[in-house]
Amino acid sequence: MWSELHITATPQLSLSISPHVTALAWLADALAGRRRGLPDLWRKAIGARVSRLGHQAVRPLAAPGAAAGPDCLVPRLPSEGDASMHDQLAALRDMPPDRLVRDLEQAFGTGPLPVQWRSAAERPRQWLHGYAGAVADVWSIAEPLWKRARALLDREIARVGVATVRGGPELVLGALSDRIACTERGLRINGLDGGRHDLGGRRIVLVPMLAGKDAVIAGLDGSDAVWIAYPVPGAQTLWSRPAAPAHDELSALMGPVRADLLCAIGRPMTMSMLAADMKITPSSITYHCDRLRDARLITKERRGREVWVGRTRRAEELLELYHRR
Incomplete structure (x- = not known):
């Protein structure tokens, strides 16, 4: 399925450093069967580290053809600014169970929930505990690599900043991922909910991830901004060696x-x-x-x-x- 983000004017770009989205991409790749290019070494390490309850919490993400999920998968939205992993985990652990139920209703409507999310709605406290634990387990593996990615993230901040100042955002948007196509009408994103969204006057918040080359996560329903998470350019070099900064x-x-x-x-x-x-x-x-x-x-x-x-x-x-x- 393709989602379309209709863009009628030059969009305003900003960038958010939100490592929790990287952890979510790793969980989806390693435990939910959504293989997006994460090396097998890291996939196996995640599978061994995450607890049984964490495996169960991630299971709804593995449903075939299901791209949507509740907003609380990313409790501190990238559109609100940078969010540390500490803040994201604190928000998950302090989240009231009824917030998960409301987010599921918002994501899927008031009718019957998709079968894969029904157990989470029936036992929301248990699901939140399992998901928070899975995120923390993944981060214990990903954090050293994330620290090594600082040069890549700084380079990406500069790249987006230059495009914004120079007035060439399409050069950035057109090169985010092979799963994102830049057309005359806007962006077409493969593998999301298949809906059509009008950007209007909202900002586009870019969220670089340290993830497999085909990983894309997006939130297109925000009132003030949409966010798109994509692999930071050069991420693949970090699996084996440090990255070098750009030269101009x-x-x-x-x-x-x-x-x-x-x-x-x-x-x-x-x-x-x-x-x-x-x-x-x-x-x-x-x-x-x-x-x-x-x-x-x-x-x-x-x-x-x-x-x-x-x-x-x-x-x-x-x-x-x-x-x-």
């Missing part, structure tokens, strides 16, 4: 590989020529060039067996803006 503003905006690719295409050239020049595998060149084409920064044209790429006028203006050639 253009790299902070679109990532160092795509910035260098865009600069390398000073004249039309074939994909194979570009791969050889950049010393990058053809599959990686294809992936990054597709993202640049989606952002309307390059063109691709097949001539016989070769695919030729060239910069667009939009790309030339962007490079001029950042003084990169």
Whole structure:
């Protein structure tokens, strides 16, 4: 299913650092069967660490085709600003059971609840205790890696900030995830509730996660803002080695590989020529060039067996803006 976020004007972007959303993504990937690219090593560690009650609490997230859940899965919303894991866990542990029941009714209506959530509604205190415990268990595994991600998160803050100041939010929105498509009408997000949402005058709050490459979580119903959580660029490098910071503003905006690719295409050239020049595998060149084409920064044209790429006028203006050639 696809959810559509209809955008009619340049959106206002902000960014929230909310590690609880990372913990939720890890729980969904490791325990709920929603595999989104988390390495097996970490999935197995989570499965072994989380208690039996925690496994039971996460089980509703595993229902086939069910993308919606109660708001209390993320008690301190990213749209309210940064939220520490300590604050999120405190909010979960102090949450009255009737809050869970109200959130379930809001998420699924006043009719019969989906079967996977009925036991939670019948024993809300037990569910909240199990879910809070599962989040805490996951965080005990994820926290060291999260601390190592500081450079990546700082780079992402800079990237979003540059896009906001320079007036190019579509460059950020179009490169959040392969599961998020930036169209003329707005954003289409794969795997959510399948509904249509109008952004109107609301803000878009971006929430970088340290998660598998296909992980996306979103809240599109807020009155003042919507939030979209996505893998922080470069997250995959952290599973094996620390990340390095970006080297300039253009790299902070679109990532160092795509910035260098865009600069390398000073004249039309074939994909194979570009791969050889950049010393990058053809599959990686294809992936990054597709993202640049989606952002309307390059063109691709097949001539016989070769695919030729060239910069667009939009790309030339962007490079001029950042003084990169």
